[in-house]
């Protein structure tokens with residue numbers, strides 16, 4: 001596949017990079033990425049992946065745009081209030097980069113649909129805000145051997161990691177880190193706890209960067225490492241994540 005004249009111009013700042021170039025840009029144009037959740041993390045994820053020319057973006061979310069979302073969910077304009085988030089995101093992305101194909105799934109990920117949906121993509125990025133979805137994605141991506149790039153938000157900090165436990169030790173999965181979900185309501189969600197909106201932008205943009213690195217096969221990934229951002233101290237630190245041989249998902253001891 002040859003790049004068109006318009007593509008040469010649109011992606012010029014990628015094409016001059018040795019680490020991307022025409023070959024890398026073609027990889028991005030042929031890639032299929034699933035973004036779970038079109039909210040605070042999903043917004044910068046979708047915007048930067050579409051701008052980068054990731055050829056097919058799947059977006060799954062069952063929610064509609066609410067006025068209180070707009071403080072951080074920057075893929076949605078005010079005119080979208082009341083509209084399905086997946087449709088609102090598709091419209092914004094089509095203005096940003098009309099050649100990106102956006103596949104919308106207005107649904108929640110469930111045991112019944114997760115394998116079919118994830119199976120259609122090369123990689124999944126988790127921008128969900130609940131533990132049930134996080135574990136479902138972890139276990140399914142492990143089983144289907146798909147890289148999973150996950151992020152989580154707190155009011156003033158964020159966490160990011162990549163999970164590729166299907167490659168075997170020492171790569172951990174999310175369940176190696178947190179075996180069980182905390183009891184419901186023990187962890188406050190954005191809607192109730194609040195969040196400084198730009199923190200979703202920082203974490204979703206870091207997540208988009210890791211997705212692009214995975215697709216291009218460049219640099220060092222975050223498998224086995226948790227990257228933590230502390231906004232109030234304006235600092236980042238990394239924590240090593242060991243694989244748990246007794247993990248119910250990827251454990252080798254059972």
Ligand SMILES: [Zn+2]
Pocket residue numbers: 165172173174175176177244247248249250251
């Ligand atoms: Zn595990």
